[in-house]
Amino acid sequence: MGSGLFFFVVGPSGSGKDTLIEGAKAALGPSGRYVFARRAITRPADAGGEAHEALSVDQFEAVSAARGFLLQWQAHGLRYGLRADLLDEMAAGRHVVANGSRAMVAELAAHVPHLVVVEITAPAEVLAQRLTGRGREAAENIAARLDRKVPPFPAGVAVIQVANDSTPRAGVERFVAALEGQAxxxxxxxxxxxxxxxxxxxxxxxxxxxxxxxxxxxxxxxxxxxxxxxxxxxxxxxxxxxxxxxxxxxxxxxxxxxxxxxxxxxxxxTPVPESRAALRRKIRGEALDEPAYVQVVGDIVEGRYPDSEVAGFLVAADRGLTDGEVLALAKVRASFANRIVWGEPMVVDKHSMGGIPGSRITMIVVPIVAAHGLAIPKTSSRAITSAAGTADAMETLARVDLDAAEVRRTVERARGCIAWNGRLSHSALDDVMNAITRPLGLDSTRWSVASILSKKLAAGSTHVVIDLPFGARARVKSAAEAAEMARLFEQVGAGLGLTVEAIPTDGSGPIGRGIGPALEVRDVLWVLEGHPDAPPDLREKALFFASRILAWDPAVGPANARARAEALLASGAARAALERICEAQGRWSEPVRPARLTRTVVAATTGTITNIDGFAVAGIARLAGAPQDKGAGIDLKARSGDHLRAGDPLFVIHASSAADLDAAAAQAATFDGFTFDAGRESAASR
Structure with a gap:
């Protein structure tokens, strides 16, 4: 049988400890599982108050000398003791309940194996009323009692509180429930x-x-x-x-x-969350202020809500957040994060709303900015529904699963990093939220603004540029939506003390040639090395965003930022910066190469390409194995506006297994994502 618990009941005079203990004794004593200790007190048996073991001072001294007390103390001119044989009761598996002194908790904790302090509480006005009703003390003595400061409980001691602010019956019920719960x-x-x-x-x-x-x-x-x-x-x-x-x-x-x-x-x-009223107001469509979000988000992080209630809250947030709520959420989310402090006047970052296949500009922007000398600790996600995320692509060259200390060391050595954000826990809320929002398909852009900026604040950024690609298949659907989102990003960023520039960009089709980690990195290296096959759209977009960041440096300014970015790229300084970043993060001995099994998908008709469905081509790349297989993906051979003849190549599928290659080719034969003039679609492979 395991050891029983020792419940040490403490509380101020007037809190009603004796009443609660007697009530619990009547309710629990017959079970045989509880022992209610009688204190030895140097007070006559007929002196009133609790039922106790009356000892003279000499008798008390004799018991103490014989080590007969587990615990003893002095208070109010009297000596109190708890008998040592209570340990035998605990060893037999019974739970001991004893009235005690707060000052003796630390000493008792050293003598009993399982101590639970039960603190009885009541409002000051209730305590005063009870003490006055006893008629034992003058009003000034009662006031002095209530003003007395009590020391905190020792660290590591289990403490539960029981409010005895109502009727004796209600207090006993709460006390019994607390004991039974701990037992x-x-x-x-x-x-x-x-x-x-x-x-x-x-x-x-x-x-x-x-x-x-x-x-x-x-x-x-x-x-x-x-x-x-x-x-x-x-x-x-x-x-x-x-x-x-x-x-x-x-x-x-x-x-x-x-x-x-x-x-x-x-x-x-688990206690009922105090924030439930606020959560229900949000579900009804009402706006919440920052203190309400502190409560709601805190209880969500603590796991006080079942998933069904969190889902209801997130659905309501998906339907509508005011500008003020977005700012409040960003502040609250950041408060739950592990914030990095860099000690630099300017720490820059770049973020994209994503959804555009092949747009791997981060791996060009970061080296350009790092080569210039600004600190750019970039953390990125892995792919969720696309063929590659920035972290997936960077992982073909070097480690990306860095912790906060490794990110700091990398930036100190190379002025930049390109790491996965999964180990950094910038927001303790993300695991809970993502597990619910993703299956439900919730994708609120306003919620995203709060989430993204809270992470930038936690990462220690001071200046952030945001890429907002818009298009029919992009996350942001229209120019108007992108403009509104840019306004919100910049307004909320200012409210957080950040300098934010959010820029709508064309997201109507893929950027670059490669779609899939290794193929996208090939394009990145071509741009950094000035290769003749470097995709011009990828180069141009990377230079554009690098220039916007460099423009924040007072030594450069907007007028010279583009020329500075081009010079860093043309001179090879950016390429060397990527090498330093890879070395600092942990370069692989061999980078991942595009997979060797290939199949070419060709145009089934003659005409001009009017549209490339990025979602469709990314789906083909995923069927080929990307992003889990980092060598898999597709290599685009044609772009929007190109005039092709039937049989000309559209793209090449790369895969590591024949089964994946066949699956991707079968999907391409159904719909390859290319639309030609006159509404004709291409679907052929060889």
């Missing part, structure tokens, strides 16, 4: 079940410690033990799979908790 000790078992992002705990349906079916539903529970805790949802299993005194955790939840199997855990219900 719900379950043995930890690691279950051979994987639950992904969700923290899941399992109880046997016939659990003898708690009524397991009562915990089913949308609510969460807290599981705590040995100074570690985790929040989880409950699922039930048959009695044959789990012992009745155990709680099972999924593989991921067990790893996150970090305690060994067999450890004792206390199970309690």
């Amino acid at each position: 719900a000790r379950l043995r930890l078992v690691r279950m051979p079940i994987e639950t992904g992002r969700r923290n899941v705990a399992f109880l046997a349906r016939g659990c003898t410690v708690v009524a397991a079916p009562d915990y089913l539903g949308p609510g969460r529970v807290d599981l705590a033990g040995e100074r570690r805790s985790i929040r989880a949802e409950i699922a039930l299993v048959s009695d044959s799979l789990l012992a009745h005194d155990a709680v099972g955790l999924s593989q991921e939840t067990f790893a996150a908790l970090g305690l060994p199997e067999g450890a004792e855990l206390v199970l309690t219900r």
Whole structure:
């Protein structure tokens, strides 16, 4: 049998400790699981107050000399003690409840294996009324009691609070519930079940410690033990799979908790979030202010809401956020992030709303800016629905899974980095939000503004340029939407103390030739090396955005920024800067090359190309294996405006396996993404 708990009940005079303890004794004493300690006090037995063991001063000294007290202290001219045999009760698995002094918590913690301090609280006016009703003290003495400052509890001691501000019956009910909640000790078992992002705990349906079916539903529970805790949802299993005194955790939840199997855990219900009223106001369509978002976002991060309620909140946010709400959300999101402080007057960054295949300008902009000398700690995402993200592309050359310290070292050595943002945890909110928004297809541009700028603020940026490509297949659909989004980015950025320039750009088709990590990096290197096959549109867009960043440097200014960017590119300084970045991040011994298996897709008709559907060609590249297979993708051989004859090449598919190559070619035969004049579409391969 495991050790019982020691409940040490503390609280100011007038809080009602004696009343609550007596009520709990009547309710829990008959179970045999609890022992209610009698304090030894150097006070006559008939002196009133709690039922105690009356000892003379000499008797008290004799017990103390014989080491008969577990704990002893002095207060109000009296000596108090708790008998040492209470440890035997705990060893037998019974829980001890004792009235005590706050000042003795640290000493008691050193003597008992499982201490839980129960602090009884009540408002000052209630305490004053109760003390006055006793008739034992003058008003000035009562006032002095209430003004007395109490020291904080020692670190690492479990403390629960019970409010005794209502009727005695209500106070006893709360006190009993608190004791029973802490006494719900379950043995930890690691279950051979994987639950992904969700923290899941399992109880046997016939659990003898708690009524397991009562915990089913949308609510969460807290599981705590040995100074570690985790929040989880409950699922039930048959009695044959789990012992009745155990709680099972999924593989991921067990790893996150970090305690060994067999450890004792206390199970309690997660408190109802205080922010629920604000969350429901948002779901009804009302606007929230910053303090409300602090509460709501904090409770979401803490896992106090089930996914269904978070989803309702996010759907409401997707439907509408005011400008003020976007700024409030950005501030709140940044407050939950691990902020990097660079100690430099200017730290620049570049972000794109994405969705344009092949537009890998970041890998050109960062080296140009770094070669100039400005700090540009660029962190990027991996692909979600596209054929490559910047992190996927950079990973063909070097490590991208850097932590904050490695990002700092890289920027100190090379003035820039191109890292994956997955290890940096710029926002503690992202994992929760993305797990819900992506399956629901929620893609609010206003929510994105708050998210993006909060990350830039957390990354320590001072100046940020935003690329807003718009087009029928882009994330931003129209020039008007892009202009409105640019206004919001710049306004919210100013509210955060950032200098932000957001620029709408043409997103009607792919940029560059390669679509897929290795093929896109090939284009990047061609631009940096001045190769004759370098895609001119990729070069031009990269120079444009690099110039906008360099224009912020007072030593350059807008008038000279373009010439400076071109000079850094033409001289090879930018190419050398990329080499330094790769070395600092951890260069691979061999870069990833385009996959060797190929198939050419050709035009089925003669005519002029009027449109290339970037979403379609990216889909073909993904079927070829990109971005997981970094060598896979497609190499465009034709562009919008080109006049082709039937049989001329449109693009070449690259894949590492014959099955992937066949799948991509089959999709291209159905629709290759190219539209010719007179509405004719091409679909042929060889």
